[in-house]
Amino acid sequence: xxTKSKNSKRLLGISLTLGGGLILSVFLATALxxxxxxxxxxFRMSLNKIALFDFPATWRTVDETIIFQIRLPRVxxxxxxxxxxxxxxxxxxxxxxxxxxxxxIIGTSAGAALGATIAMILPxxxxxxxxxxxxxxxxxxxxxxxxxxxxxxxxxxxxPVISMLLTGFVVSALFVAIIAFMMSxxxxxxxxxxxxxxxxxxxxxxxxxxxLAVVAPLVIGGIIAARFFAFHLNAFSLGEExxxxxxxxxxxxxxxxxxxxxxxxxxxxxxxxxVGFVGLVMPHAVRLxxxxxxxxxxxxxxxxxxxxxxxxxxxxxTILAPGEIPVGIITALIGAPFFLYLLRRSRREYAF
Amino acid sequence: xxxxxxxxxxxxxxxxxxxxxxxxxxxxxxGLLGPNGSGxxxxxxxxSGIIRPNHGDIRLGNTGLxxxxxxxxAHSIAVVPQQFHIPFAFxxxxxxxxxxxxxxxTLSGESSADRQITAETMALVGLSQLAERRFxxxxxxxxxxxxxxxxxxxxxxxxxxxEPTLNLDIxxxxxxxxxxxxxxxxxxLTVIAAMHDLNMAALYFDxxxxxxxxxxxxxxxxxxxxxxxxxxxxxxxxVKVEMHPTTDVPHIIVTPKGNTVR
Numbered sequence: 001x002x003t004k005s006k007n008s009k010r011l012l013g014i015s016l017t018l019g020g021g022l023i024l025s026v027f028l029a030t031a032l033x034x035x036x037x038x039x040x041x042x043f044r045m046s047l048n049k050i051a052l053f054d055f056p057a058t059w060r061t062v063d064e065t066i067i068f069q070i071r072l073p074r075v076x077x078x079x080x081x082x083x084x085x086x087x088x089x090x091x092x093x094x095x096x097x098x099x100x101x102x103x104x105i106i107g108t109s110a111g112a113a114l115g116a117t118i119a120m121i122l123p124x125x126x127x128x129x130x131x132x133x134x135x136x137x138x139x140x141x142x143x144x145x146x147x148x149x150x151x152x153x154x155x156x157x158x159x160p161v162i163s164m165l166l167t168g169f170v171v172s173a174l175f176v177a178i179i180a181f182m183m184s185x186x187x188x189x190x191x192x193x194x195x196x197x198x199x200x201x202x203x204x205x206x207x208x209x210x211x212l213a214v215v216a217p218l219v220i221g222g223i224i225a226a227r228f229f230a231f232h233l234n235a236f237s238l239g240e241e242x243x244x245x246x247x248x249x250x251x252x253x254x255x256x257x258x259x260x261x262x263x264x265x266x267x268x269x270x271x272x273x274x275v276g277f278v279g280l281v282m283p284h285a286v287r288l289x290x291x292x293x294x295x296x297x298x299x300x301x302x303x304x305x306x307x308x309x310x311x312x313x314x315x316x317x318t319i320l321a322p323g324e325i326p327v328g329i330i331t332a333l334i335g336a337p338f339f340l341y342l343l344r345r346s347r348r349e350y351a352f
Numbered sequence: 353x354x355x356x357x358x359x360x361x362x363x364x365x366x367x368x369x370x371x372x373x374x375x376x377x378x379x380x381x382x383g384l385l386g387p388n389g390s391g392x393x394x395x396x397x398x399x400s401g402i403i404r405p406n407h408g409d410i411r412l413g414n415t416g417l418x419x420x421x422x423x424x425x426a427h428s429i430a431v432v433p434q435q436f437h438i439p440f441a442f443x444x445x446x447x448x449x450x451x452x453x454x455x456x457x458t459l460s461g462e463s464s465a466d467r468q469i470t471a472e473t474m475a476l477v478g479l480s481q482l483a484e485r486r487f488x489x490x491x492x493x494x495x496x497x498x499x500x501x502x503x504x505x506x507x508x509x510x511x512x513x514x515e516p517t518l519n520l521d522i523x524x525x526x527x528x529x530x531x532x533x534x535x536x537x538x539x540x541l542t543v544i545a546a547m548h549d550l551n552m553a554a555l556y557f558d559x560x561x562x563x564x565x566x567x568x569x570x571x572x573x574x575x576x577x578x579x580x581x582x583x584x585x586x587x588x589x590x591v592k593v594e595m596h597p598t599t600d601v602p603h604i605i606v607t608p609k610g611n612t613v614r
Binding site: 091097098099101228229235237238239242244245246248250281287291292293295 | 423433451453
């Protein structure tokens with residue numbers, strides 16, 4: 001039996017590895033792009049920024065603007081999207097008791113995207129809350145779709161893969177159709193909306209720090225709240241009946257966990273559109289190496305998801321530079337084959 | 353320990369339990385018998401508080417079960433349901449540790465006392481060798497022992513078992529019933545178990561309750577409950593009841609048709 005000190009040592013090692021990996025990938029992604037700035041220069045700029053040092057500028061002023069006002073917000077935005085989607089994936093997988101659940105696959109992202117689109121099309125948008133209205137309506141959309149899928153896809157306390165996929169697919173298809181329709185109307189009315197293509201394919205559309213002032217607290221707060229439910233999620237792996245026997249108020253906790261997953265998904269979607277498979281790939285990789293205990297799985301998946309999206313977004317920006325492709329294309333190219341592999345492997349287990 | 357007074361319960365598709373009166377004292381070992389669909393599982397669920405009677409009342413000690421929070425119920429009652437599917441690769445230790453859930457505070461995590469209770473319970477059930485094995489790779493009998501250990505890690509006063517020996521080979525059946533019996537005598541653990549095997553029930557339980565179509569039709573010692581007439585009436589099966597050769601309980605003998613004369 002692992003002792004406590006052994007566990008905390010392991011925890012420290014994991015946090016250092018993943019935390020270090022995240023910092024490294026953020027620096028790397030900030031350095032690379034249409035204009036390359038060397039890593040040492042970025043270090044010096046950063047240290048100057050936090051007023052610890054005063055290095056002479058060996059770089060152009062425009063470089064500093066690109067790094068801090070354009071690229072860094074985008075990279076941080078990507079990290080937040082990745083962390084949020086991976087954590088939402090863990091929450092949905094735990095509650096649906098199905099390791100193949102992912103906010104994109106089960107239609108939660110599409111619900112959030114529909115909510116976000118409604119906020120973007122409404123004329124009161126800018127006047128009322130600025131950017132803040134988008135996460136709110138996205139949350140309502142996400143929660144609606146997750147409750148829909150949760151209730152439609154469950155058969156006798158379990159969520160068979162086949163019914164989860166079918167329900168998620170159809171709900172997604174419906175919501176995406178409505179989004180595309182609304183955006184077409186928006187074009188016709190001359191509203192200056194995001195391109196349907198980049199929104200539906202997933203694209204980190206962070207252009208300033210103001211958006212992150214709304215998104216970052218929601219994502220970080222959501223992940224911390226999710227961590228509080230970690231042990232509950234372990235108990236939920238016994239099913240709702242088994243969880244109730246262990247003292248869980250099932251109906252209350254279920255709605256709280258689904259809301260939390262919806263909040264994280266909605267926040268991510270409001271700045272990225274539909275980025276798929278992050279919530280599937282990262283928790284799976286973490287489970288394989290660290291085991292299924294949610295108390296470790298949640299923080300580790302959040303960090304891994306952040307790293308994953310920072311790197312994939314870097315690829316999206318640089319593969320066809322100076323052009324960009326939506327980051328959702330990269331995550332789908334990696335995630336979809338992985339999903340198919342898992343699906344094949346789990347066939348026996350789920351008997352469909 | 354637990355009193356069920358005039359309880360009735362119906363699922364949407366019809367009445368399952370009718371006017372159940374049942375009082376189980378501390379330290380009793382009670383077997384619930386009856387044909388499939390007679391209401392054994394529903395009665396276990398009622399006693400656990402996860403479903404509530406449409407009429408009637410259930411009291412745990414002196415308090416109405418519906419007045420007690422799930423967490424407090426889990427401090428006194430542990431349940432082993434018929435089957436558990438765990439979709440993630442938890443180890444035996446991690447599953448047994450879930451039995452400590454009602455006692456563990458979210459912020460501090462499990463204490464060394466929780467870890468010790470988990471280890472002791474696994475030793476008691478004979479699982480120490482399997483501590484680090486994955487639950488989903490265990491045999492059916494081993495899994496059932498893990499779930500039983502999880503329930504016992506709750507250190508309950510009342511243990512509810514729903515057909516604990518279903519689908520198990522004879523050695524695992526004996527092992528699980530012996531353990532329940534031992535805890536019943538040494539720790540005064542109250543046990544209520546739904547059972548299918550009439551002979552096993554007669555051997556291991558002091559008091560048997562026979563259900564038919566949602567009603568209690570007999571309640572007493574094995575010799576009082578398991579008579580040839582009553583088994584014919586309730587199970588529609590013709591059997592012979594004799595005395596067990598070494599213990600003082602009835603033993604049911606089944607004779608296949610056509611083999612009566614040899």
